[in-house]
Structure formats: structure tokens, C-alpha cells
Amino acid sequence: MSAAAKVSPGGTAARLEGxxxxxxxxxxxxxxxxxxxxxxxIALVGPNGAGKSTLLRLLSGFARPGRGEAVVLGRRLPLAxxxxxxxxxxxxxxxxxxxxxxxxxxxxxxxxxxxxRLAGWRTLARCHRAQDIAEAEAALRAVGLxxxxxxxxxxxxxxxxxxxxxxxxxxxxxxxxxxxxxxAALDPRAAAEVxxxxxxxxxGATLVSVxxxxxxxxxxxxxxxxxxxxxxxxDLPLAQADDQRLLGLYRRDEVGPADGxxxxxxxxxxxxxxxx
Amino acid sequence: MSGAxxxxxxxxRRHAGRLGFLGLVLAYAVLVAVALATLAVxxxxxxxxxxxxxxxxxxxxxxxxxxxxxxxxxxxxxxxSEDGTLLRxxxxxxVEAGFLRQLGxxxxxxxxxxxxxxxxxxxxxxxxxxxxxxxxGASRFFSLPAKAxxxxxxxxxxxxxxxxxxxxxxxxxxxxxxxxxxxxxxTYGKLYAEAIETLDMSAVEAVRAVGAGPAQVFFNGxxxxxxPQFVSAxxxxxxxxxxxxxxxxxxxxxGLGLLITEATALFQWGRLATILLVVVALVSAFDAVSRRxxxxxx
Numbered sequence: 001m002s003a004a005a006k007v008s009p010g011g012t013a014a015r016l017e018g019x020x021x022x023x024x025x026x027x028x029x030x031x032x033x034x035x036x037x038x039x040x041x042i043a044l045v046g047p048n049g050a051g052k053s054t055l056l057r058l059l060s061g062f063a064r065p066g067r068g069e070a071v072v073l074g075r076r077l078p079l080a081x082x083x084x085x086x087x088x089x090x091x092x093x094x095x096x097x098x099x100x101x102x103x104x105x106x107x108x109x110x111x112x113x114x115x116x117r118l119a120g121w122r123t124l125a126r127c128h129r130a131q132d133i134a135e136a137e138a139a140l141r142a143v144g145l146x147x148x149x150x151x152x153x154x155x156x157x158x159x160x161x162x163x164x165x166x167x168x169x170x171x172x173x174x175x176x177x178x179x180x181x182x183x184a185a186l187d188p189r190a191a192a193e194v195x196x197x198x199x200x201x202x203x204g205a206t207l208v209s210v211x212x213x214x215x216x217x218x219x220x221x222x223x224x225x226x227x228x229x230x231x232x233x234x235d236l237p238l239a240q241a242d243d244q245r246l247l248g249l250y251r252r253d254e255v256g257p258a259d260g261x262x263x264x265x266x267x268x269x270x271x272x273x274x275x276x
Numbered sequence: 277m278s279g280a281x282x283x284x285x286x287x288x289r290r291h292a293g294r295l296g297f298l299g300l301v302l303a304y305a306v307l308v309a310v311a312l313a314t315l316a317v318x319x320x321x322x323x324x325x326x327x328x329x330x331x332x333x334x335x336x337x338x339x340x341x342x343x344x345x346x347x348x349x350x351x352x353x354x355x356x357s358e359d360g361t362l363l364r365x366x367x368x369x370x371v372e373a374g375f376l377r378q379l380g381x382x383x384x385x386x387x388x389x390x391x392x393x394x395x396x397x398x399x400x401x402x403x404x405x406x407x408x409x410x411x412x413g414a415s416r417f418f419s420l421p422a423k424a425x426x427x428x429x430x431x432x433x434x435x436x437x438x439x440x441x442x443x444x445x446x447x448x449x450x451x452x453x454x455x456x457x458x459x460x461x462x463t464y465g466k467l468y469a470e471a472i473e474t475l476d477m478s479a480v481e482a483v484r485a486v487g488a489g490p491a492q493v494f495f496n497g498x499x500x501x502x503x504p505q506f507v508s509a510x511x512x513x514x515x516x517x518x519x520x521x522x523x524x525x526x527x528x529x530x531g532l533g534l535l536i537t538e539a540t541a542l543f544q545w546g547r548l549a550t551i552l553l554v555v556v557a558l559v560s561a562f563d564a565v566s567r568r569x570x571x572x573x574x
Binding site for chain 1: 476481482483484485486487488489495497500503504
């Protein structure tokens with residue numbers, strides 16, 4: 001995909017060392033060492049509350065590391081102001097659920113992806129230049145939604161909305177893509193379509209995704225990192241991350257009292273049901 | 277804890293909400309009783325000496341609004357003194373036609389005061405509403421004074437603002453416009469803040485996540501989502517202010533209120549009926565239009 005930025009091969013997209021990040025006074029992640037190479041495609045797996053989303057929020061500068069060294073795209077966290085916005089401009093995100101501006105058209109939502117690199121009154125009045133609009137249309141064409149460019153996104157289906165989110169991410173020309181359960185509310189076909197688009201969009205960019213459905217893993221990742229209570233339980237190539245390992249993450253008897261017990265049993269059943 | 281004790285605790289918890297509401301209702305009943313008793317003790321609960329006859333008389337005059345005289349009035353009504361001398365002859369039709377013209381101009385003045393006052397209030401309240409919306413995270417340095425201004429202006433009645441402003445800018449529509457703007461600013465700010473607070477924050481965060489600056493986040497993530505609610509609030513308060521500005525004439529701001537003062541002072545209930553019909557027509561027409569606009573926006 002042309003939208004992906006040029007990549008220095010072999011570089012490091014993100015490096016975490018001894019990073020502890022607290023959410024509501026509790027250690028949400030505690031990672032001794034994690035290195036993500038530029039261009040790598042990684043999936044994060046683990047039960048609810050394992051710290052997958054916190055890890056993504058840490059990488060995109062929404063959560064601050066309490067301790068340790070975190071370097072993302074060559075910038076040391078935590079950042080603030082202009083530096084933080086510059087980092088976020090290079091990180092494309094596709095999240096679960098509603099995160100489009102409902103009352104804007106699909107095209108306007110895609111154009112939001114360019115806000116990180118565009119400035120001036122045009123971005124405030126949403127009067128974008130022709131070349132930016134053409135790029136947004138190209139992004140919509142890439143996800144197969146050009147026909148609905150002028151449709152308000154609250155009139156689109158769940159799958160179509162997620163494709164608009166992918167197009168917005170393409171518009172951003174990111175070096176690092178973070179996808180947090182991008183297929184959460186989608187039916188299997190739409191889920192597979194969105195995953196294929198994400199993988200294609202990644203091109204040479206780094207892709208870090210949170211995945212619950214093991215059948216989607218091969219589409220999105222060549223390396224699987226299992227998280228459990230904020231720590232890295234395993235870090236393996238896709239081929240070695242078998243069902244045994246994945247289900248082990250969700251086993252309840254090892255869950256400590258600090259973990260959310262209420263929703264812990266729900267996950268394994270869902271995973272088992274989705275096993276091919 | 278024993279099983280029975282636990283059950284009792286759960287039972288108490290389940291009924292706690294209902295008992296709390298019962299307590300509220302009781303407190304309210306006591307408040308109303310005390311309020312009535314206060315009036316009863318001073319003997320202020322009377323309806324006057326002759327309520328039914330007065331009601332019949334007033335209603336009779338109200339039932340014959342003055343504008344009917346434009347067509348059915350006596351073209352040569354004679355006014356005589358007690359001994360029968362003719363004082364003057366009046367063409368009721370011409371007089372009431374003249375009053376109608378006056379009424380039209382006054383209605384327009386009232387509409388203008390309400391409209392310009394609303395617009396001024398809406399614009400003044402915009403930064404204050406944005407500053408007080410809790411989810412946008414403005415610093416307390418801005419949000420606390422903004423909230424204080426909004427609360428203060430909302431609690432002071434338009435009429436009070438008007439009385440003060442007449443002393444400052446003099447009699448006339450300007451005082452009315454400023455009075456309406458100042459009072460409705462408080463209401464606008466509160467409605468704005470509430471509209472912003474019910475916003476879908478995940479969408480706003482997604483705009484922030486592409487690296488957009490604060491102004492870009494506001495105009496791309498917040499503004500499109502809240503604009504329909506802002507317009508809806510504006511139409512609602514605008515209508516309210518048109519009604520409010522009819523009263524402002526009482527303190528010299530001009531418009532329909534001036535005619536209402538005259539009509540009540542001279543006990544011309546027929547004319548008051550005509551004026552009130554115009555007020556009702558004005559407000560209903562505005563409501564019909566604004567409802568359609570609101571429907572189209574949502």
C-alpha cells in the first residue's frame with residue numbers, strides 16, 4: 001500500500017525495558033523487555049485485564065509509563081504537547097467499537113487521519129485541499145467504500161465503519177499501526193475482510209494488534225505475545241503459539257485475586273467456540 | 277454473619293431506595309403544608325370579595341377582543357357627559373385599525389429584542405460553556421470562574437437585569453436586548469456544557485490519536501457532534517426569549533410589553549385580549565418553524 005511510509009529496514013519501532021504502567025493505582029503492565037522491530041507484525045493475546053489495551057495506550061502516548069524506559073519510533077516516552085502530537089501523527093490506530101465522528105461523512109472521517117500533518121484554517125473549517133480529498137478517496141477505494149464516501153458514518157454497518165477506520169488510518173500514512181480488537185463486534189466475514197485490509201495496509205509499517213479470535217492470528221501476525229496480569233507470559237513465532245499455549249493464558253486457576261474475576265470465565269468459552 | 281442476618285441486610289438494601297423516596301415525598305408534603313400555613317396565618321389565602329362576579333365581567337370583556345371592532349365596531353360612537361351633552365364622536369373602526377398597526381410594529385420590536393438578545397447570549401455563552409464542560413478538561417483556572425458567571429446570570433431574572441440596564445443605557449430596546457442576552461447566557465452555557473458532556477468521547481480521543489492539535493480536535497471531533505444540539509438549544513431559548521421580551525416592555529424596553537402596560541392600566545381587557553392573541557400566534561408560529569428545523573437537523 002502506497003500510504004505506508006518509507007521504512008528503515010532492521011530498525012526498532014518500539015523498545016520497552018522494565019516498564020511499569022499503573023492504571024487506577026494498580027500495575028496494569030509490568031514488562032521487563034519487549035522489542036518490536038520496524039516492519040514486524042505482532043499480535044497481543046491474553047484475557048481481559050491482562051494489559052493489552054494499556055500496552056497499546058502506552059505505545060500511543062495515552063498512558064504514561066510510571067517507571068522504566070519506553071522508546072517508540074525513536075522518541076523516549078513520556079512526551080507532551082507538540083512532540084506527543086508528532087508521535088501520534090505517525091501512529092495509526094484502529095480501535096474496537098465506536099470511534100468515528102458519527103455526524104460526519106465517511107470521507108470527512110477519513111480526512112481526519114491527515115490532521116496530524118496538515119495545519120491551518122482549512123483543517124478547522126473542514127475545507128480540505130483537492131489533493132488531500134483525492135488521497136482520502138483513494139483510501140476509501142482501497143477499502144472498497146468509495147461509493148459511500150458521502151454517507152454519514154452513523155448510517156453505515158459495523159463492518160463498513162471499521163473499514164472507514166482503516167481508511168482513516170491509511171490516510172495517516174503511519175509507521176506504526178495499533179489495532180485494538182478491530183473485529184470485536186463484526187461477523188466472521190467482515191472480521192476476515194477488515195483483518196485482510198489491515199494486513200495489506202501495514203505494507204512495510206509495523207503492525208501491533210490485539211486479537212481474541214485465534215483463527216485471525218495468521219492474517220495479522222508472524223509473532224505472538226501472550227500477556228497475563230500485565231506480564232509477558234510468552235513471546236513466540238506464530239507457528240509455535242499453538243492452541244495449548246493460547247488457552248493456557250485464559251486458565252482461571254492461575255488467576256490471582258487482583259485480577260477481574262467477574263469476566264474471566266467468559267473468554268475461554270468464546271475462544272473455544274471460535275476454534276476452527 | 278448468619279444467613280438470616282444477611283437476608284435481612286439484603287432486604288433492607290433492596291428497600292432502601294424506596295424508603296428514601298418515601299422520605300423525600302414526606303419532606304415535600306411538609307414543605308407544602310408549611311407554605312400554606314404561612315399564608316393562612318396572615319389571612320392571605322382569600323380570593324377577594326367578589327371573585328365570581330369579577331371573573332364573569334373580565335371574561336366577558338376578554339371574550340370580545342378589540343380587533344373585532346375593525347369590522348363590527350360602531351363607526352360613530354358618541355361619548356356624552358352625565359347631563360347628556362355630546363363630548364365627542366369616535367369612529368371605532370378607525371381607532372382599532374390604528375391600534376392594530378401599532379400592535380404590529382410593537383410585535384416586531386418584541387421579536388427583534390428577543391432575537392438579538394438570544395444571539396448575543398448564545399455567542400457570549402459559547403466559550404463559557406466549553407470551559408465548564410467537565411469532559412473537555414479545561415483548567416480550573418478557567419472553568420470555575422466560567423461556572424460562577426453562568427450560575428449567577430442564570431439565577432438573576434431578565435426583568436431585574438432590565439431594570440438595572442435601563443438605568444445604564446437608558447430606556448429602549450437596547451436595554452431589553454442586553455437584559456435578555458445576560459440572563460439567557462447562563463441557560464445557554466449550561467445547555468452547551470451538557471451537550472458537550474454527553475459527547476461520544478471515544479470519537480474525540482480517536483481524533484486526538486491522529487496527532488491533531490486542540491483546535492483541530494475541537495472543530496473536527498467536538499463541533500460536528502454538538503452543533504445540532506447547540507442549534508436545538510438555541511431555537512428553544514430563542515422562543516423562550518420572544519415570550520420573555522413581551523414582559524420587558526413593562527420596564528420601558530418597548531414592544532408589546534408597553535401596550536400590555538397601557539391596556540392593563542386602563543382596564544381595556546378587550547385590547548389586552550388582542551395583544552395576548554398576537555403573543556400566542558407569534559410564539560406558536562415560531563415553535564412550528566423551529567420544531568421542523570430541529571427535526572431536520574437530528
